[in-house]
Amino acid sequence: MPIEIPKDKWPGSIRTVTIGATSAEGGTRAKTVTVGGGTTMPYLHFEAPTPNKPAIAIEIKSRKPEDWSPLLAEVWGAAMADPAQWAKKAEEAGADLLVLALTVEDSPEDAVKAVKSVLGATGLPLIVWGPGQAEKDNELLVAVAEAAKGERLVLGICEDKNYRTIVATAMANGHLVQARAPMDVNLSKQLNILISDMGMPKDRILMDPTTGALGYGMEYGYSVMERLRLAALQGDAMTQFPMIVTPGFEAWKTKEAKVGEGIPEAWGDWKARAIHWETLTALALVESGADIVVLRHPESVKRVKDAIGELVVA
Amino acid sequence: MNHSLTFTHDEKQASVTVPTNTLLADAARLAGIDIGQPCGGQGRCGRCAVQVTEGQVRRRSTLRLSEADVAQGYALACQTVVEGDAAIYVPPQEKIERRLTTDRVVAEVTVPEDYEYPFSQTVRRVHLTLTPPSMDDQTDDWARLQTAFRLQRRFETVTCSLPLLRTIGSTLRAGDWNVTAIVEISRPSDHQTIRLIDLRPGHEDEYSPLWGAAIDIGTTTVTLWLVDLVTGQVKAQVAEYNGQIARGEDVISRIIYASKNGGADELRQRVLDTINELLERACKRVKLPQGKVTPDQIVKATIAGNTTMMHLFLGIPAASIRLSPFIPAVNHPPALTGREVGLNVNPEAAVDCLPGVASYVGADITAGVLSSGLDSAENVTLFLDVGTNGETVLGNRDWLVTCACSAGPAFEGAGVVNGMRATTGAIEEVWINSDTLEPTYRVIGGGKPKGICGSGLIALLSEAFLTGVIDKGGNVKLDAPSPRVREGAHGGEYVVAWGKETESGEDIVLTRVDIDNLLRAKAAIYAGFTVLAENVGIPLESVDKVLVGGSFGKYINVEKAVQIGLLPDMEWSRFEFLGNTSVKGAYLALLDWRKRERISEIAKRMTYIELSADNSFYEAFTSALFLPHTDLNKFPSVAEALEKSNS
Incomplete structure (x- = not known):
């Protein structure tokens, strides 16, 4: 007897968002990245195909980070001191797009210079994060947004207490924004409403539901993402934005990834473990509906990319 | 076509000729009469009501006027245009204030008819x-x-x-x-x-007063009514912040403080000091033909208060209230005397502590249910106590369910930089002009403002939201074009009154921190009653009446309370404001032993629902932590108002 697989038909869908602009579109990117567009829960191919596969971003910094794991320093080497070099290596490592994280030490001129050099070094679309202090974020991102007008950068990170300046400059200069809320469906939705209320076009918002690493609250983040996706499919317009999450940042601050000495032998090889940690965190989040995962280690990028390939083809 | 209008204001007349479709407000201005338009002529505030005694006008909106008022010729000057010759009476402002369909004023206390x-x-x-x-x-x-x-x-x-x-x-x-x-x-x-x-x-005059006191020990505010038990009349009403506030704003932090060495004694003494001071103050208010009233003449006191307040007042360990399974030491305290509890009343005075239901539903609510009449209501009624503990009761004469949620003291004016109790000098109403962002406010007693009370805070939050001073998340929009919007010590703030207008000479402001406290308070209360209603399967729309209690003033503008998402979006006619229902219940129980027994019955009948039992409260809380709510579909009237103010 043939078994008919029941199929859900949803009234809503995830919006399609394109990051980066080619010269024909007013920017300088060699290619653009389009994410979102899903009409079902992730990877239920018997219901509908996955219109755009999840993209992988590699995080680089405007200055050599002193607090990153030696494993990351080892693999990126001297390129870490030069954003342009680092960007090139990240592109070679298979990144679909880049995240450039600015630091508190950067002046607006430094920030603009770093962004320009990265844009010059690769043709990948770019996400730019401020250092995470409201005033500094606003100062740097306004300068960057103006200097890179028309590039369709993603500017971040907008939070409920600090979003107006970033959104305003993104709107004025043709960029997108990343809207982060602390692991709560309602809070995500509220920030999306606030940003939309300012007049930001809905195809220029990425939502960041915040996540934790494997063993550090990932399952909570997972279920929030799942619920956001369900709300979006049910037709809630303010949750229908593609999701960006930061498993690289989360995984590399865990003890398991960070520490190589004074730990139980049973934990095994440090490098293998650290990369597993980042990969598994990222993959779980991809399964729960992440559209962009931001990673740090090239090996993780390769593995996650392979896994995504299998998910989308299956 | 031109029409002739005659305005009567302040016993003077002025005439003017204007073309068809001129706004009455504009026509009045031409006639030399300035009709105040606090909201900037948007038809939001209803403060420009005038009475058309003769002639033809067309009203674009009558939302804020009752049908009876419209029948009497009332019209909003900013929403009404001239269509023919007319005569118009411009009433003094104080006459308008209580006509509006959005305003709910607490009724004066009267002796119950059946009191003998x-x-x-x-x-x-x-x-x-x-x-x-x-x-x-x-x-x-x-x-x-x-x-x-x-x-x-x-x-x-x-x-x-x-x-x-x-x-x-x-x-x-x-x-x-x-x-x-x-x-x-x-x-x-x-x-x-x-x-x-x-x-x-000797033999005292049979009809000379016999003094009693009805006392509500609130977490934030203590209220006391001094009553002549012979006539049943309330002779003085006084209130003051609970002296325990200095040791924690909510019941949980008070319980923790009480468990520390000497903490319980200190808290007991602090609330006794507050009450004893109120007793003195109330007695001084009473003017007798001969002699004077002193607290030691008080022979009976009836006390309402939440379970924690009752424990701390009586010096009974309260620790078990906050620990699972949340069992209080006493729900029904026995009959006590003034000497035992430490009140400066007659040492032998009967002190009657009213019964509570559970750790988080105390005698303030059983008393509130009695005084609100909820226990005898025919239709499903919602009773909200907009106080620090946000108790809610849903039901009718057949059943009563209740819950409590920690809302915090913001609506009582505490935990807000320029907040104050609803007494002389408090700003109790605010309107903001949408074009200029300039406020118009009303002060209790009419003098210089000292601060803002609960009803003023509700109005201010709503106005700031509708006029775009703050966004839906409560962030002050620092790019708003007004010197009143500025960066303060605690983030963005809005200046309600400049120092030159105020009692202290300092600016009266609403800060970002205040807004957060107000948002949390309103979200907790909204989440409380929505989850309660969901739990018993009663859709909010089927609630016949919403009775609002709280010691934040004599008045509430229900439209404003809906606009900030404190009250559910339903017709204004379904709301009633009852003021401090707890002290009123204590007053009824003080007078009449049958009412006192009724409170015991109510306590037995109420079913308590623990909100922390599952995630639904937290979910409802975070979704209500927004103006008016994350789901705007739940507030259609606010969506409409927003659209209007944006256009």
Whole structure:
């Protein structure tokens, strides 16, 4: 007897968002990245195909980070001191797009210079994060947004207490924004409403539901993402934005990834473990509906990319 | 086409000729009469109501006026245009204020119609004339007094404390064996057992006052009514912040403080100091033809308050209230005396602590249910106490369910930089002009403002939201074009009154932190009643009436309260504002033993629902932590108002 697989038909869908602009579109990117567009829960191919596969971003910094794991320093080497070099290596490592994280030490001129050099070094679309202090974020991102007008950068990170300046400059200069809320469906939705209320076009918002690493609250983040996706499919317009999450940042601050000495032998090889940690965190989040995962280690990028390939083809 | 209009204002007349479709407000201005438009002529505030006594006008909106008012010719000057010759009366502002369909004013206290001192009251004044002792009649003083009670009043059993017993002999002799006894009837049903409260020499005037106090010990505010038990009249109403606030704003932090060494004694003393000070203040307010009232003349006190407040007041350990499974030491405290509890009333005064239901639903709510009449309502009614603990009761005469949620003291003016209680000097109403972002406010008592009370905060938050001073998340939009919007010490803030207008000379502001506190308070209350209604399967739309209690003022603008998402979006006519329902319940119980028994029945009937049992409360809370709510579909009238103010 043939078994008919029941199929859900949803009234809503995830919006399609394109990051980066080619010269024909007013920017300088060699290619653009389009994410979102899903009409079902992730990877239920018997219901509908996955219109755009999840993209992988590699995080680089405007200055050599002193607090990153030696494993990351080892693999990126001297390129870490030069954003342009680092960007090139990240592109070679298979990144679909880049995240450039600015630091508190950067002046607006430094920030603009770093962004320009990265844009010059690769043709990948770019996400730019401020250092995470409201005033500094606003100062740097306004300068960057103006200097890179028309590039369709993603500017971040907008939070409920600090979003107006970033959104305003993104709107004025043709960029997108990343809207982060602390692991709560309602809070995500509220920030999306606030940003939309300012007049930001809905195809220029990425939502960041915040996540934790494997063993550090990932399952909570997972279920929030799942619920956001369900709300979006049910037709809630303010949750229908593609999701960006930061498993690289989360995984590399865990003890398991960070520490190589004074730990139980049973934990095994440090490098293998650290990369597993980042990969598994990222993959779980991809399964729960992440559209962009931001990673740090090239090996993780390769593995996650392979896994995504299998998910989308299956 | 031109029309001639005649305005009458302040006993003067002015005429003007204007073309068809001129706004009445504009026409008035041409006639030299300035009709105030606090909201900037948007038809939001209703403060520009005038009465069209003759002629033709067209009203674009009458939302804020009742049908009866419209029938009498009332119209909003900013929403009404001229269509023919007309005569218009511009009433003084204070006449308009209470006409509006959005405003709910708490009713004046009146003595219950069924109050009859000789039957309802448990405390009585009894005149006795004793046979003096002699060599032939060797009965002792106490037995003589008991005999007199039995023979003259049929009180079979009399009890008396030792300190009072020590004074009996001298009092009997000082009055030459004529005495006035103040007694408490211990069991009103049998009328035979009494407790002696006071014995005074001679026969007092039968109708002179006998003093009682109804007290509500709120987490934030303590309210006290001084009552003449003979007439039942409230002679003074006073209130003050609970002195315990200095040791924590909510019940949980108070319980924690009480568990520390000496903490319980300190908290008990702090609330006693507050009440004793209020007793003094209330007594001073009463003017008698001769003599004066002092707290020691108070012979009965009825006390309402949440379970924690009751424990701390009585010095009973409260720790178990906050620990699972959340069991209080006492829900129904026994009958007590002034001496035992430490109040500066008559030491033998009857102190009646009303019964509660559970750790988080106390006597303030059982008393509130009684005074609100919810327990006898025919249709499903929602009772909200907009106080620090956000208690909610849903039900009717057949069933009652209740819950509590920690809302914090913001609506009582505490935890807000320029917040204050609803007394003289408090800004109780605010309107913001949408074009200029300039505010218009009203101050209780009419003088210079000292701060903002609960109803003022509700109005201010709503106005700031609708006029775009703040966004839906409560962030002050620092790019708003007004000097009143500025960066303060705690983030963005809005200046309601400049220093030159205020009592203290300092600016009165609403800060980002205040807004957060208000948002949390309103979200907790909204989440409380929505989850409660969901739990019992009652859709909010089917609630017939919403009774709002709270000690944040004499008035609430229900439209504003809906706009910030504190109250559910339903017709304004379904809301009633009852003020402090807890002290009112205590007052009713103070007067009438049948009402007191009714409160005990209510306490037994209420079903308590623990909100922390699952995630639904937190979910409802975070979704309500927005203006008016994350799901705007739940607030269609606000969506409409927003659209209007954006256009």
